Amino acid sequence: MSKKIYIETYGCQMNFSDSEIVASVMTSHHAKIAGSPEDADVILLNTCSIRDNAEQRVVNRLRALQHLRKRRPGLLIGVLGCMAERLKEELLEEKTPGLRVDLVAGPDAYRQLPELMADAETGQKAINVLLSADETYADISPVRYTPGGVSAFISIMRGCENFCAYCVVPFTRGKERSRDPRSVVTEARRLVAEGYREVTLLGQNVNSYRWKENGSGKITGFSELLGMVASVDPRLRVRFATSHPKDMSDELLHRMADHPNICKAIHLPMQSGSSEVLKRMNRKYSREDYLDRIAAIKRILPGCGLSTDIIAGFCGETEEEFEETLDLMDKAGFDFAFMFKYSERPGTRAAEKYTDDVPDAVKTRRLTAIIDKQQALSMESNRKDVGKTMEVLTEGPSKRSGQMMMGRTTCNKVVVFPDQGYQPGDYVRVKITGCSAATLKGESANED
Ligand code: 5AD
Ligand code: SF4
Numbered sequence: 001m002s003k004k005i006y007i008e009t010y011g012c013q014m015n016f017s018d019s020e021i022v023a024s025v026m027t028s029h030h031a032k033i034a035g036s037p038e039d040a041d042v043i044l045l046n047t048c049s050i051r052d053n054a055e056q057r058v059v060n061r062l063r064a065l066q067h068l069r070k071r072r073p074g075l076l077i078g079v080l081g082c083m084a085e086r087l088k089e090e091l092l093e094e095k096t097p098g099l100r101v102d103l104v105a106g107p108d109a110y111r112q113l114p115e116l117m118a119d120a121e122t123g124q125k126a127i128n129v130l131l132s133a134d135e136t137y138a139d140i141s142p143v144r145y146t147p148g149g150v151s152a153f154i155s156i157m158r159g160c161e162n163f164c165a166y167c168v169v170p171f172t173r174g175k176e177r178s179r180d181p182r183s184v185v186t187e188a189r190r191l192v193a194e195g196y197r198e199v200t201l202l203g204q205n206v207n208s209y210r211w212k213e214n215g216s217g218k219i220t221g222f223s224e225l226l227g228m229v230a231s232v233d234p235r236l237r238v239r240f241a242t243s244h245p246k247d248m249s250d251e252l253l254h255r256m257a258d259h260p261n262i263c264k265a266i267h268l269p270m271q272s273g274s275s276e277v278l279k280r281m282n283r284k285y286s287r288e289d290y291l292d293r294i295a296a297i298k299r300i301l302p303g304c305g306l307s308t309d310i311i312a313g314f315c316g317e318t319e320e321e322f323e324e325t326l327d328l329m330d331k332a333g334f335d336f337a338f339m340f341k342y343s344e345r346p347g348t349r350a351a352e353k354y355t356d357d358v359p360d361a362v363k364t365r366r367l368t369a370i371i372d373k374q375q376a377l378s379m380e381s382n383r384k385d386v387g388k389t390m391e392v393l394t395e396g397p398s399k400r401s402g403q404m405m406m407g408r409t410t411c412n413k414v415v416v417f418p419d420q421g422y423q424p425g426d427y428v429r430v431k432i433t434g435c436s437a438a439t440l441k442g443e444s445a446n447e448d
Pocket of ligand 2: 161244
């Protein structure tokens with residue numbers, strides 16, 4: 001009898017992409033995807049370790065799921081992804097009473113899931129947290145959550161070797177490795193044939209994508225790969241994330257300018273506006289270097305959408321250093337930001353070398369100031385768009401109102417506009433008539 005698997009995903013886009021690989025591995029072993037945990041024989045949580053609160057969410061969820069065992073004897077609960085890698089056997093040992101996990105698989109062990117499940121069923125220890133130097137799942141065709149969807153992820157590389165001092169990813173996702181460009185292009189072609197209109201190329205640091213061809217020794221870098229994917233179909237929008245400021249080249253910016261279907265949006269995590277803090281973070285660029293990259297983006301791609309990640313209260317951050325972050329935000333003029341309080345992760349360089357010495361209340365105050373600043377910057381950026389007409393790729397009905405559709409501009413701004421019988425995947429020209437800090441509002445300017 002085929003097993004029903006329920007997969008729940010936490011954390012970054014890469015995890016969502018990995019869950020599609022897990023779904024593919026399992027369905028090709030006769031499993032079915034369940035619609036809810038109540039309906040499943042196996043519940044898999046694909047987890048995130050980036051901050052302590054991300055892990056706490058998963059622990060609470062694991063606790064809440066235990067009652068289903070009473071209803072369904074033989075139910076298996078598994079932990080995948082970064083927490084599997086970070087906590088390893090600890091998860092199987094039921095260190096927290098009543099928090100039972102039957103299966104643990106790290107991000108490079110998903111091909112082994114069917115065997116691990118068989119082991120777990122017979123009560124054996126089911127764990128594989130080996131990290132690989134070459135696994136890219138290139139030959140696995142992901143099973144998409146949203147068949148008939150508009151936008152899909154394509155993972156182009158795995159792992160990270162930058163070892164930013166605060167970050168657990170190099171420990172949980174292992175060595176950086178790139179995927180064969182032909183398999184990336186094949187996947188993009190398949191998505192176009194299935195009706196997708198947008199792909200996002202994913203990696204922890206896509207700018208260091210590098211594929212060396214066996215035999216010829218020819219090297220494909222990220223700019224070339226991006227051009228290859230953009231050439232698959234001029235109607236396919238192409239995005240990518242994430243870029244590291246130290247590797248963001250002018251060549252890439254020119255490549256983006258050359259292809260109208262490469263979206264004009266760059267996610268460039270700044271983390272801090274202080275050169276001293278950036279040095280402690282091991283980011284390998286200074287405040288001036290970051291400003292230089294922002295200037296290059298504005299020069300080569302005028303009007304390009306710009307987003308970032310910012311950490312408040314990293315080890316030793318002084319009031320002056322924090323002020324430099326607010327100042328750099330102003331100078332860059334971000335459209336959007338993900339903003340976090342620093343959370344110490346065991347095993348990272350920061351945890352070993354520095355003291356987490358900014359009091360929580362100070363972190364909170366600084367984070368609030370950063371959020372307020374970003375709110376003002378987003379509002380200012382959106383106000384400038386009022387009156388313009390933009391091409392929007394329709395994603396579906398707006399969450400707030402069924403009469404309205406939502407979609408995104410090339411700059412990755414969300415636009416809400418009246419539904420005039422549009423389908424997800426339609427390109428609509430929208431005249432922007434109003435905005436909030438989070439959304440643009442508009443009306444159709446299609447000429448029919
Ligand atoms: N604490 C807070 N934020 C973190 N990030 C990564 N590690 C930590 C941490 N220990 C943030 C960074 C990164 C984003 C994905 O998460 O800003 O770019
Ligand atoms: Fe973490 Fe830095 Fe790698 Fe991003 S580049 S995943 S922040 S170590």
